[in-house]
Amino acid sequence: MNPSLDFYFFIGSTYTYLSVNRAEAVAAAHGVGLRWQPFNARSIMKAQNNLPFIGKPVKTRYMWRDLERRAKRYGIPFNGIPPYPVDPDGLAGRVAVVASAAGWCPDFARTIYRDWFLEGKAPGDPNALQKQLESLGKDPQAVLEQADSPAIRTRYDEQTQRALELGVFGSPTFVAGDEVFWGDDRLEDAIEWAKAQAN
Amino acid sequence: MNPSLDFYFFIGSTYTYLSVNRAEAVAAAHGVGLRWQPFNARSIMKAQNNLPFIGKPVKTRYMWRDLERRAKRYGIPFNGIPPYPVDPDGLAGRVAVVASAAGWCPDFARTIYRDWFLEGKAPGDPNALQKQLESLGKDPQAVLEQADSPAIRTRYDEQTQRALELGVFGSPTFVAGDEVFWGDDRLEDAIEWAKAQAN
Numbered sequence: 001m002n003p004s005l006d007f008y009f010f011i012g013s014t015y016t017y018l019s020v021n022r023a024e025a026v027a028a029a030h031g032v033g034l035r036w037q038p039f040n041a042r043s044i045m046k047a048q049n050n051l052p053f054i055g056k057p058v059k060t061r062y063m064w065r066d067l068e069r070r071a072k073r074y075g076i077p078f079n080g081i082p083p084y085p086v087d088p089d090g091l092a093g094r095v096a097v098v099a100s101a102a103g104w105c106p107d108f109a110r111t112i113y114r115d116w117f118l119e120g121k122a123p124g125d126p127n128a129l130q131k132q133l134e135s136l137g138k139d140p141q142a143v144l145e146q147a148d149s150p151a152i153r154t155r156y157d158e159q160t161q162r163a164l165e166l167g168v169f170g171s172p173t174f175v176a177g178d179e180v181f182w183g184d185d186r187l188e189d190a191i192e193w194a195k196a197q198a199n
Numbered sequence: 200m201n202p203s204l205d206f207y208f209f210i211g212s213t214y215t216y217l218s219v220n221r222a223e224a225v226a227a228a229h230g231v232g233l234r235w236q237p238f239n240a241r242s243i244m245k246a247q248n249n250l251p252f253i254g255k256p257v258k259t260r261y262m263w264r265d266l267e268r269r270a271k272r273y274g275i276p277f278n279g280i281p282p283y284p285v286d287p288d289g290l291a292g293r294v295a296v297v298a299s300a301a302g303w304c305p306d307f308a309r310t311i312y313r314d315w316f317l318e319g320k321a322p323g324d325p326n327a328l329q330k331q332l333e334s335l336g337k338d339p340q341a342v343l344e345q346a347d348s349p350a351i352r353t354r355y356d357e358q359t360q361r362a363l364e365l366g367v368f369g370s371p372t373f374v375a376g377d378e379v380f381w382g383d384d385r386l387e388d389a390i391e392w393a394k395a396q397a398n
Binding site for chain 1: 248249255257258261264369379380384385
C-alpha cells in the first residue's frame with residue numbers, strides 16, 4: 001500500500017500557511033499521498049480551552065516572527081503580518097468542505113491563503129470569496145449556496161468530530177494511521193512515520 | 200567572534216529534557232558556544248496567562264507522545280511519563296543558578312533531568328537534591344544554603360527579568376543576539392542564525 005497522510009487543516013490557523021504551501025510537494029517527493037481534511041479547529045480549541053494567542057501578546061508577536069523566518073527558510077513569500085483572526089462565520093471553512101468533496105480543495109486553500117497572507121484579504125469575506133471562486137473557474141453563487149446548506153454543515157461537523165476522535169487539537173495536523181503530528185514543523189516526522197508504516 | 204547562543208532553560212519544562220541532553224553537542228558540532236541561563240519560566244508563563252497544559256488533557260497527552268517520539272529520534276532514552284508538575288518551590292531552579300555561577304550547570308541539569316525522566320524522581324525534593332549534589336562532588340549543605348540565600352534569589356529574579364526583556368516566554372529558548380527561538384525543535388534554526396550573525 002502506498003503511504004499516505006491525512007492533512008487536517010483549518011482556514012484561520014496561521015502556521016497552516018506554511019503547510020498549505022509546502023506539504024503536498026514534500027509529501028510527493030517522498031512518495032506519500034496527502035488527503036486534505038478541512039475541519040473546525042476553532043470549535044475544538046474553544047471546547048478544550050486551548051487558546052494559544054488570545055490575550056498573549058508576547059507569544060503572538062513571537063509566532064509571527066517565527067512564521068516569517070520559517071517561510072523564508074522554505075522559500076514561501078511573506079508580506080508582513082496579515083489580518084487576524086479571520087473567517088468569523090466559518091464560511092471559508094465550509095467552502096473548503098465543498099471543495100474537498102469536489103476535488104479542488106488544495107487549489108482553493110492555496111488561493112485563500114495567498115490572498116490572506118500576501119494581499120491582506122481576510123478569508124471568509126463573501127465578496128472576496130466570489131472573486132476567489134471565479135478565479136478557480138467555479139460558479140460562486142452555487143458554491144456559496146452549497147457551503148450554507150445543511151448537508152455541508154453536517155459534513156463539516158462530522159469531519160471535526162472525526163478529528164476530535166483522532167486526538168487532533170489544532171491546525172495543521174498530520175495523521176498517519178493512529179499517530180498524530182501537530183504543527184507544520186512535524187510534517188517531516190509524519191512523512192517518515194507514514195513511510196515506515198507502509199513498509 | 201565565535202558564534203554563541205544563550206540557552207534559557209527552566210527545570211520543570213518537559214521538552215527541555217531534549218535540549219538539556221542534546222543542545223550542547225549539536226551546538227559544539229557547529230562551532231557554536233552555549234551559555235546555560237537558568238530562569239523562572241513558570242513566573243513568566245503565569246504572568247502572561249500562558250498555561251499550555253493545565254486543564255488541557257488532549258494537548259498534554261499529545262505532548263508526552265511527541266516528546267517520546269522526538270527522544271527516540273535523537274537517541275535520548277525515554278522511560279514513560281515522569282511526575283509532573285515538579286519543583287513547586289523552585290529549589291532546583293535556584294540550585295541551577297548556584298551551579299551556573301560556579302560553572303557546573305550543564306552537569307547539574309543533566310543529572311536532574313536524568314533522575315526525573317528515567318528514575319521518576321521529581322526535581323526539587325531536598326533529599327534527592329542532597330544525593331544529586333553529592334554525586335556531582337559538591338557539598339550539598341553548602342549548595343542548598345546558597346540556593347536559599349537572598350543573593351541567589353535576586354540573581355534568579357534578574358535572570359528571569361532579562362529573559363522577559365528579550366521576549367522569552369517559555370523553556371527551552373535559544374537566543375542569538377536579538378533573535379528568540381522557542382522550543383527544542385528550533386535549536387537548529389537558532390544555531391544557523393548564530394553562525395550567520397558571526398560571519
